[in-house]
Amino acid sequence: MKAEPLTCGDYVTATFSRDFGAEGFDYDTVERIHSGEFDEWMSALAQSGLFTNRTIAHARQRWQDDPRSLLDTLLTNADEMTVKRYEIVWQALDRTVQFGTSGVAAEYA
Secondary structure, three states, X not given: OOOOOOOHHHHHHHHHHHHHHHOOOOHHHHHHHHOOOOHHHHHHHHHHOOOOHHHHHHHHHHHHHOHHHHHHHHOOOOOXXXXXXXXXXXXXXXXXXXXXXXXXXXXXX
């Protein structure tokens, strides 16, 4: 039986998702992801030595195109209530960007 190759998403899930959910709610992290700040995860992928520069660049592009995909990956092992809480904040951040207001999402944290 041939094993499937590890993807960047698999690596991020395996490395970060357990701790991400276990450390409690982190508004700052979801806000950084929402705004497209992926340096922390890009560095981890690069330092793993498991991926080519091209694969890492592809992951960055995917996250830039759909930042929510990174959050979803980090929440893979989270319980239902944690996922719901992050969804509420994500939606508030979307509204904040849409309507050009500031501080609206913070009241949901």
